[in-house]
Amino acid sequence: MAARADRVASKPIRRAGRRLRAPRESAFGHARRLGPGLVRALDSLPHGLCVFDAADRLLFVSAGFRRLFGQRAQRIRPGMHARDVGALSAVADLRGAPGRSGLQTLPDGRQVALTTHPQAGGGWAVLVEEVTERRRAETLLRYMAHHDPLTGLPNRYRFAARLDHALDRAPAGPGIRPCALLCIDLDGFKPVNDRYGHALGDALLQQLAGRLQQELGEADLAARLGGDEFAILLGGAAPPQALAFARRLHVRLAEPYDLGAGAPIRAAAAIGIACAPLHATRAKALAERADAAMYEAKRRGQPCLWDVATVLGTLAGAASQP
Structure with missing residues (x-):
């Protein structure tokens, strides 16, 4: 139980x-x-x-x-x-x-x-x-971090990274192609802003950026560094090719800009060139030489290739160029 x-x-x-x-x-x-x-x-x-x-x-x-x-x-x-x-x-x-x-x-x-x-x-x-x-927002943020919001060109930071990469390869042995750095400064930009206003000045910079991009090859890169300062990296360009490119670009940028101001506006550009590894092998030195050449170009009114002869104003054949 x-x-x-x-x-x-x-x-x-x-x-x-x-x-x-x-x-x-x-x-x-x-x-x-x-x-x-x-x-x-x-x-x-x-x-x-x-x-x-x-x-x-x-x-x-x-x-x-x-x-x-x-x-x-x-x-x-x-x-x-x-x-x-x-x-x-x-x-x-x-x-x-x-x-x-x-x-x-x-x-x-x-x-x-x-x-x-x-x-x-x-x-x-x-x-x-x-x-x-x-992911769309992340893509947009990445784009904004590396591009100029006005012109859509790469900004100073992306350009510096690309230049560093190019110089890492430029002097590194046989078979490595050279490159050229062009510093570009727009002459007469401040008077355009003062006379017509910043909106029209912005339109001028946008049109100039478009002309830069039209002239580039696949290995090249153009950037807006700030204000009316631009730069171009020419991949695989030796000094003669870089100077010939700069002269063509100088003529193209000098063509009138139709900005809706009632009459076309003209704005010339000074272009200074430095080539690696001939003129420098480091980004800072190359930029300094291209910048120095740009100021010489302002004085002479035509593109200027940096070296001792150029800075002294005796670049062979330069005086015969239009």
Whole structure:
């Protein structure tokens, strides 16, 4: 009798134990076993969530996931293998790499980031977040950090990095091509601003920048350093080629600018040139020589190549140029 009484008394305890263990056993099982409150909370998140077991079978997919992937996600059901979850084409590469992220571009152009998270018992989860606007903002910030907002040309910082890179290669042995640095200063820019206003002065700088870009080759780079100061890096240009380019550019920049002021406006430019590795092999020294040549060009009214002869105004053949 005592043994029977003990068995009868233990039944409620075993049943209570099963009730207590049931939620832990279900873990991220099918949505109906998660509890309506937790499911609603997960479904309300703007992110998407998929949970897989150790055998890569889908246990749970949130409504946020279906919203992100639209029609492509409607056929996804718990029990499917990860490789069959077509909306997650990047999942196979992320499996087994906790915390690893991947980027997927959807057919409509949106971009989503996928990140894996390990789960107890060998399972794993994938968190999906739309990052389209964030990446656009990051791209815009990167662009603004390296470009002049008025002309769209690269700014001083990007130009300096490109020049450093070119000089790292220029004097480094046989077969390495030279480069040339052109410093450009617009003559008569302040009178244009004073007479016509800053809006028209800005338009002049924008048109000048457009002319610079039209003259560049694939290996060249033009930048606005600030105000009416510009610079050009000519990749692979030896002194004769650099001087010939500068003379053509000098003529092009001297052509009238139609800025809507009632009459075309003329603004000449002084161009100074220094070549690496002939004149210098470091950015600071090369810039100083190009700048010195620019001031000589202002005095002479034509492009000037920096070297001792040029600074003294005796560059061979220069006087015969128009």
